[in-house]
Amino acid sequence: MSDQAKILIAEDEPAQAEVLKYNLQAAGYDVSIAPDGAEALMRIEEDRPDLLVLDWMLPEVSGIEVCRRLRKSDDYRDLPIVMLTARGEEDDRIRGLDVGADDYMVKPYSPGELLARINAVLRRARPALTGETLEYDDLILNLAARKVSRAGQTLHLAPTEFRILQALMERPGRVLSRQQIIDLAWGPNVFIEDRTVDVHIKRLRSVLSKGDFTDPIRTVRGFGYSLDADPDA
Amino acid sequence: MSDQAKILIAEDEPAQAEVLKYNLQAAGYDVSIAPDGAEALMRIEEDRPDLLVLDWMLPEVSGIEVCRRLRKSDDYRDLPIVMLTARGEEDDRIRGLDVGADDYMVKPYSPGELLARINAVLRRARPALTGETLEYDDLILNLAARKVSRAGQTLHLAPTEFRILQALMERPGRVLSRQQIIDLAWGPNVFIEDRTVDVHIKRLRSVLSKGDFTDPIRTVRGFGYSLDADPDA
DNA sequence: TTCCTTCGTCACATAACCGTAACGCCACTG
């Protein structure tokens, strides 16, 4: 996982929850705890965790009910869930997998194994979060995947357009001259007409503004171009 | 291990064994039957099942003895075992878990529930049994068995295609250049034309997309290829 | 041996992309 993934632990036994939190934090996760099912549902709305560790026996709203509700909701259908069951609750375990948990652990579990499962589930569930990304306004440029999206929608950029946008996003707000853009996007010692940049900027704009998006590129007359989401500021 | 997992039923009551066999076959498993403990041990050697459904009361060699022996052997230490006990044999049940059964069912059981447990045990046990598994979308690549399946269906990949897919699946979503693919799939210091990668990608695609599957490989013009199940996301 | 699979490469077709020229509008200057 590239950054710090958020994990919510829904567990009513404070001691267990704390141990788990400690272990997961040590592994680099951002951890919070909900002591019952109702609170878990609340915190899911609030914190938007990337993964839920869900104890099966919870006060207020049972784990299985939490799971069922999440799977029915539009927003959290895909929230990865690792459930915890005590030995002897085999029936619930089976129901849990049926209800849509991604994995389960039987208590008592080894912290290492639980961590491994969490990592595996996260990896499986969030392939998009791999690699370095540049962000500007609602634009996201993923270097590793070589993908650009705006407001969640993937855009198709030609290679040159991609490199120009990358150059601009690496220097947000700064005005780049045409020659600078050529150096950054084509490489130094490449002879390209300045006006060619204009054409690519135009193409880039038309892709970025497809739909009813506003044009994030500002023309600075006599100098060049810059990224500027809010020209009035 | 193919996607058609082999299950051995060790059960001395023919009627029960047959019913069970019928149900498991309907669920897509490859099923065989052993009427007593001695035969069970023999068939395990012979058939190499992926999971054992083990009745506790068996002629010749008792279920508990079978279990104990398997757990002591080097080859079958991790063979998943689901044991069947008659009601009232609580002591044996507990001994069974101690001896190393992975799960148990009390007779009479519902076929659906047993199936659910078998599925769960297999899913949990397989990674340990078969080595690491890579998953992406509905693709599963089993390193140890060198097998690939899509949506449950086994695919036949040539060795080079397998290694390329492995390289891609180890870095899901990330774009790999042709040279990187060569290094990863052929090894460093191997001279291969870049275009050769294209041809293998084409062959890989045609296998992965057989039927009406969508092509999971994205071409990134000017750079290389990446795994991308959902280009619009 | 012969048959079959896999491999690397090539050759050709196609589609995507690129750079440039040309035209006309617009913003600024005076």
Added chain:
DNA sequence: CAGTGGCGTTACGGTTATGTGACGAAGGAA
């Protein structure tokens, strides 16, 4: 308000990257 340089936009020819079918070589299995 006229003039001018800068810029947006379109069109187009050429180039390059990729898809695809074919082929011969190598190796293994029967």
